[in-house]
Amino acid sequence: MGGQDEEILQFQANLRRINEGYVMFILCTVGVMGNILAFLTFSSKLVRNTTTSLYLRALAIADIIVLTTAVFRYKTYKLFLDESHELDTVFHFDAYSEVYIEPLHWIALGSSSFITIALSFERYLAVRFPLIIKRKCTTCTVMLCIFLVVGISVVISIPNYFSYKLVHFNFFGEEIAVATLTDMGKSSLYPCIYHNYLIPVLWYIIPAALLSVINILLIFLVQKSSRIRVGVPNTLNSNRKLTVMIIFILLVYIICNLPKCIFMFYKIVNQMTNKNECTDITNKIDAPQTKAYLIIEVITELLNVLNSCLNFCVYCLVGTRFRTELVRILLCRWMTRQDLVLINGSYQTSSIRRGATS
Template sequence: MIYTETTIAKGLWTYCAPLIIILGTIGNTLSLIVLTRKNMRKITSSIYLSVLAVVDTTVLYTGLLRHWIRHIYDIDIRSITPGGCKFHLFFIYFSVHHSAWILVAVTFERLVAVYIPHKARIYCSSFIAFITVCLISFVLLFINLHFFWTSGIKINDLGIPECDIVGNRYKNFDMYTWPLIDACIASFIPFIIMFTSNVLIIIKVRKLTSTNESKMTSMTAMLLTVNFVFIICTSPIVLYYNFKTTWYPDDEESTIAKADLHDAICNLFVYTNNSINFLLYCLSGPKFRRELRRMLWRKGNQIDPQSNIQNQTDVETAPAQ
């Protein structure tokens, strides 16, 4: 018997996944181009967001594309070869973790810029951003290296090769330790840091605005928007994985069908977060929109004087953003 939930879940993976991949590819590419333009590079947050565009695209092609191929062609690219199994598991976890922690880094940078603007030129420099990105990459690389010796191809009960943790010595690690580590790195800790930082930034900006000392800058508005969308899009899957056994306690086919639908919706929410930052930048970032217009509509070498003046103003105030 084929349940309605199973049909809906397959339809979501089949039709929504390619749309998200296309949207994310175009959006992240445009974001990277705009954020690496001369005027945008002078704002250090653009460094983090440029890396985020690359990492988010990697997440879409290592994670979501695999799900789409699996549901369309019934082929799991992760389970074709032992080497592919190891590399795919490593890259998908590494890129998902990297995406979350790049947002943490840029959030903390904005927090520093808002609360101690007189120190922003020291603590929010391009050099600090580069070192931070390298440090995050190194730490996450070390955390996820275990896949190269804990994972491999094994034959399941149906006689089908599948990519999984191999060896009884890693069984407890796979069932209990790693899910907790993954949840903390990908969701819990970034969620807490970003939520707390956003609240503190909003409080500070509102306080300064009420005293006419400052106003929310373009980059800070963009950051808050991206952060809150991250929280909204990742919250469902955090709740699902933590309460899955409570909500779906048995192995009945109807229960499994409901769990599969829930899983599809939650995962697509997460991948949507990796694909829509360009739209969020356009909606919440006046400077980003100006730079995008200049890139798309500038004829030859002619520069809009008014836009250029505004860009100079933005750059001068960048450390205090």
Template sequence: MNNTTHTSNSVNYTATSWKPESVIIPLVFSLIFLVGTIGNSLVLAVLFRSGQMNNNTTNLFILNLGVADLCFIIFCVPFQATIYTMDEWVFGPFVCKAVHFFIYLTMHASIFTLATVSLDRYLAIRYPLRSRELRTPKNALTSICFIWGLSIIFSGPYLTYYKQIDMNGTIACIPVWRVPQRKIMDICTFVFGYLIPVLILSLTYARTIRYLWTAVDPLEDMSESKRAKRKVTKMIIIVTVLFCLCWLPHHLVILCLWYGYFPLNQATYAFRILSHLVSYANSCLNPIVYALVSKHFRKGFKKVFSCILRKKVTNKVHVVQVAHTVSTVEAVSTEVSHINEPQPSSSSCSQSNGRQWGAGEQTSPHDKSPNTFITFNVT
């Protein structure tokens, strides 16, 4: 996933010709950044407020996906967008290495998480009783730690793959490995970071779908539990298909560059830009899918928004009351502190919406307020 191009010739080419992307691309990147940051932050807020993080393995994996997407958006998208607007790299050698490391780190973390959750869904649907001892939050957290550890191993070499260099007075962030080493690294990334996980996803979901649509008698009433599992599986499958489709053009470009025919002209340059935009846009699509497919996420999003608006209105009322009290009466400090006490209307926002998340449990009304959760967590 190299926006800076793989050869010095392509860097010179992109820096000197055809520049409409210097305006269009930053706008698209800005939209991706805005939608992705808000959307994934809302997903994290809804999951934390749902009160089901301690007994729902699927929510833990969805949370991990949101963290990976948010990391990618914050650490990668803003810096990569400048490649099409500036003639040289201006962020220094450390950021040059770090940005590309996080690109591949989050890519591996996302695809490994999707592969793991596909196995989780298969066990939950095919062996609902026997898999309970295996599908525990503790094992899910262990899997997530293993996913990030494995992602670090596969993306670690990219800390030396890229380097900031001076090319005839122009500072560029480009690959510095020798061609044979780069070929091996790119092929390993494709095989272990895309091909094998996609094969696992295809196999598990094929068996899951086959069981869902053949093992259940359509004439019999399906239980609420089975309906819920089918809806969750449908949502995860859509997320998986979108990830595979969005990242496929990027891998095709790399493969064509090394083993096919990929001339450096305006058409291939435009296709490379498109492949970057599509792969980067994937980081902001998951919240949209959750909102469209899951009524529980829609309710959660509405709840978070209502709490935000209610909190803003309450704060404005407090400010007006304080200003009015101080200007008309020589109020003592106890009166002002009394005005600023939390109001009952906003306390309800701190309560979880646990009944919507399948387990039927509610968290304590003393949970933190939504303002604590709606933070732009750096992934």
């Protein structure tokens, strides 16, 4: 190995320690907390019975799993370990993470993308055909749709569990675990196709393209139907804010995943010109890359994780009803006998007991 390769590998190690250690830990921690609050808010009595709330609860669960498993996929937890304990994780834990936790990360990431597509499509139909959707789109229909898209992610990803296995062997008197390809993984092209074609195309490129189209259509429909009645300039459509919130969710998804889509598309083209690269990646043989390549890869990974953190910010900025319920949930322990009332856009407390009448 030349001096230049050693320099790049050292640069890669330092870059990943900053990205997958400090930055990723902050994003995952804050993101999990935000999604938990979002799930609790959308589960409250006043908003949980809507189909949109059902989608957003499912999206929050998927994002929680994405962020939690990202801690193990990117080995963020090693930030808190000293050198000896980090070596122990390499010998005894990393293989389990690669075989069992990493596939769960891809299932959750695919589910998050597919749920976002289903949510955006439902909102488009609700704006385009409001009367039909009001009758046909029930909570049962939405539940079925959510189970369907999650099932698709599971079916596509489940063979990954059978492509790798744990092998234990003795290394200078210490038993260590290593992830290796199974007979199925060696004899089939599935691991290669899954990691190098299915995930880039189905998890990133197609969702980003579909959501871009749906978002443009939604923006056009919102502009067209922003008023309830012709000739009444100050009367806004009651569903307009909800649609605007969905538009912002889609914009966040597109902005965070567009660099990843471009990067993945580049890798696909590169793999088509290099026949051995697909097999090398499947067998976890990583060739040294340029510094620019490594920086771009790190940025796309951060943006990909950031997407699972920002929905909560969108809810707080755009969702008036969400903010009302969130404040009520956060203050419920200190306001056991008070009601939170939204008056002229500001929160005030009422001393009226719950259930009491004037």
